[in-house]
Amino acid sequence: MKKLVGALVIILVVAAAGLAGAAYWSGRQAEHWYQESLAAAAKNPNIKFSTTYYHRGVFSSQAVTRVQFVMPEDQGSETPDPSFSVRQDIYHGPLPLAGWGVPGVAMGWTGGVVRVTLDPDSSAWTRALAKWYGHQEPLVIVSQIGFDGASDTRITMPPLTVSDVEDLQSLQFSGLQGQFQVTAGNAAAQGSLKMDSLDAVGKPVAATEGQPASGGAQIKLRDLAMTAKQHKGAFDLQFGDSNFTLGQLSVHEPGIETPLVVENLNVTGSVSQQSPQQVGGEVMMKAGKVTVEGQSGTGSLKLALRNLDGATVNQLEQWQQKAAGNTDDPQMLDELLKLVHVLLRGKPEFVLDSQATLSNGEWQGKLSLNFQDFGDVNLLQSPIGLLGALEKGLAELAISKGLLETALTDAIKEELKGQLTEQGQEASDQAVQTLAAQQATAQLKSVTDLGFVRLEGDRYRSTAKFEGGKLYVNDKEIPLTATVGEQDLGGDETTLEESGVDGGEDADAGDAATPKP
Structure with missing residues (x-):
């Protein structure tokens, strides 16, 4: 019996020692993962991460990390600092000890669990969130860490309904859910984020001198979702795709008759390797419907960058990290110029393609620019030497007659009101509208007579081409040495006093009168 008890004691001691050793090793792994996460986040030059507290125990550790945003030097003192802190509870493995009792963590075999929450006293907005949510945590991020350093992270913000708080009359938030997986060594990552709805109504605006009372601002958001799938490839760059969708966004500001409405917005982005030496990327944006200032329609925009030297892109990322807050250093500017020269030797290409269909017409535009190294030109002494970086370019524009005339008239009208x-x-308003229409007609006639724009049927068209150091607009060469102002593109401008337009509400457009002050 004594031998059996002795054997059991030895087994328990060995098991306890093994378990303690495993927990210690897992704690070291979790700490290493935490340090790697900080190092990866520190690559963003606009955000600084620092550990303000770290205590590592046998079965769990606690840390507090400060997330400090780098604010522009010219930022006003009235602008609140969005910086904040997060608390991290790190539970050492192996499970079932890792994360024992941690809300939302299923039991399983893993190396450790990290639970992140906001520090409610770290900033004004975290204090406000803590007050609104009461005893419920506003944000919870739980990461399960594998023995190889891979992680599976879930992000949760619970639903929230409040009224009569701060500047808000009411706020209804459906909550937010997300999940991200990162493989060992950050070799690949994928994830998604989703929010169903957000409705916010500001408190009514009281009347002031010259400004009547009005309702509060209203913001409505529906079906927001984001996905990403990336992997580390050549040149230590991240390649892959990302997608952002938005079912509806409505913003109604006080004093504005019609709200800004965006429906069925879809934005996709991708970065890929084009060849053993070059990479490229593109962004595509499509909107099912956009309503701004009473005008509505659909449209799309595509932006692409191609033929970028991959090694130089990586060096530019490193330069950006080193130059953060140190852009006035002449050495940093010299390094940047050298990298730009190398990048331009690869003949990069920029393409911008846009189209829109509005209630009063259509728009189609395309811009293509091919670059080259501009040589040893001193840009400070000869800024026009920068044109040497442009090997060739092509810009094409076609816009409905009614759309261009209306847009130009509206722009001139706002300028006259100012x-x-x-x-x-x-x-x-009629007097201003009439004069704006007259000036728009004169300006369009001027640029048409000069050959910069052609009217073909119901569309205005223009084509600009740059090649061999020469610029052509609709096959007409434009001297690049001409100073601004040598070509009169605006037509004769007429003031309200000179227009012969009556300032009265019911007067005819042809009656001559001066607007009454």
């Missing part, structure tokens, strides 16, 4: 306000004068 001039009247500055001069302390008044004029009827």
